Amino acid sequence: MSVLAPMGFLASGVASGLKSNGKSDIALIVNSGPLDAVAAVFTTNRCLANPIIWSKQVISGGKAKSIVINSGGANCYTGAEGFQTTHITAERVAELTGTAASEVVVCSTGLIGEQLDRSKLLPGLEAASNALLAGTGEDAARAIMTTDTVPKLASRESSSGWKLGAMAKGAGMLAPGLATMLVVITTDAVIESADLDSALREATRVSFDRLDSDGCMSTNDQVTLMASGASHVVPDSQEFQELLTSICQELALKLLDDAEGASHNIHIKTLGAASEADAVEVSRSVARNNLFKAAIYGNDPNWGRILAAVGTTTATFDPYGIDVSINGVLISSNGEPALDRSNVDLSPKDVWIKIDLHAGSHEATVVTNDLTHQYVEENSAYSS
């Protein structure tokens, strides 16, 4: 139930000292083949960290033998020296594992604008390499944690003999952090990079892309999918898509559930939309509304704030023909109050908002957290 669930991978996680608390901070995953296919999706932020700039080049070739991830520093806005650090990282991992730097994916997470200390990083890479034979997928998952309280792992198995494994960190309302999300998914299915790419884009579209914790987009987000082919099984493409989407959705909910500072997981489902894009836009506008999110923190079913957020979108609907339910209670219908707000129980951690636009047959769910004192506290006490 980790990135080592599929055959053909090695993994490790070690402490190099990049994290001042001495916890593990370098994860290394090596694909021992026979395939070295890879695909990835990246943050759409235009202000990109150095490892993102590097990894985009690697991924464009469709081949990677390893991925190395450091926590303890984002290596973003660190200029030429910072890019050189990423380059040296890839070269050192290539030397240690017997491959080319152009096949080493690099990810980083932590504070923007600080150089990584190479005197700690480079020995750490050697230690990570040395730990590969005895290392576990959980070691790797722990080394990428920032303020995650638990490592996040998942796996899937096809009855035809191939597997998926995965690890994830971050995503929203995490302190200290820019909500950076890093995910690595491994498979031993026989599948080429172009097919990995299309499957990964479809899977992330309906999972990580619908996790919107605080509306803030990191400079370092990356989701990487590596195929070793070690099962020698060519997967059914529909089954591969289903299991890949399923593992991404499981990880997205794990990220949501571990978001620090949050007291509620809020699932915002918009249905009856004229298009899926409309449904996503409406759900996301509610997910990003601070007044609504603060109300949920206060266990206050303030549905006016939901409709006020819906009203800022360009989706197709009649503003006075919308139904809003909170935890199964129809609280507003057709532009008027429906059942009394006192019927809504917001004490459970999971909150289900349902918005029926009555404008079509499409739907989508965006998940978010509430806006809490802990969120303010943790994100105001970050680098100071």
Added chain:
Amino acid sequence: MSVLAPMGFLASGVASGLKSNGKSDIALIVNSGPLDAVAAVFTTNRCLANPIIWSKQVISGGKAKSIVINSGGANCYTGAEGFQTTHITAERVAELTGTAASEVVVCSTGLIGEQLDRSKLLPGLEAASNALLAGTGEDAARAIMTTDTVPKLASRESSSGWKLGAMAKGAGMLAPGLATMLVVITTDAVIESADLDSALREATRVSFDRLDSDGCMSTNDQVTLMASGASHVVPDSQEFQELLTSICQELALKLLDDAEGASHNIHIKTLGAASEADAVEVSRSVARNNLFKAAIYGNDPNWGRILAAVGTTTATFDPYGIDVSINGVLISSNGEPALDRSNVDLSPKDVWIKIDLHAGSHEATVVTNDLTHQYVEENSAYSS
């Protein structure tokens, strides 16, 4: 220094009981002419309160003799009964002041989804009318307050003999509230509604539209400009624009400064932009970034969060050619750290962020507040 600064207006503010705390909650302003020209700008939210729907009809005719505003209830999502309440309000004010209901502008502010109590509202309208002769502009300004700590008033005088007066309430980080902003501006200049309309749109574009406290848009916002013509002076159009813009900017800063729950006023200036729209987009993206706003609350000059927000925009720039200054300290330049963050003093209430895109000659400033414990507290304890 109120809406009564110009000649040709009467004003009052009374307590009807709509506010449970017994404070004044109905403001009435009557234009005694000779002109009855009016213009207004409204929230662009598609989920509109009943008074907005009504007032849009009135304003479309370009004529209004009075404006009546209640606090203690938004009259939004209250269905046919709620619209009828607005209609009855206009009819009653028309009877009391000797005009037509179609020339009575109505505004409301308060909780969404609750009916206004007509048994309190209608006697309150009569009391407001009775109070007009002895009433003051400050009475009216107090009656529209929700959690504002001070009434907000302003005035301007032209050397050619005409004046502007104004009152405002609300805008962002106010509890209990949806950040509803209501503004009434009066003038005794001789000016027709079409000219009022174009001048008001230009003035609000560079004042209230650049006040973005928490990114949440109310269902009830309205800025109304009424001209009595009582000075008998036709204003120079450029001077009228200048004084109108100036009074709107003064009120916007007063709203910012009184925003409850905020500990910093943040002025985000983007310069070197390829267009004014680019500058506004960049400044607004920073103004809406919760991580940045929480950092400022913690007196943390976390410039990485500024650049991460800038990177989500579509403005023209080289992501690694941007300069960022905080309170006069150049803290990041050309994709790298510049002066050390310890040089930045964030203890003053006003914070000045300067973002130079080096992509052109346009600039704009958006003002916002920090994200604080008090904001969460006040907005989570609203209707419960």
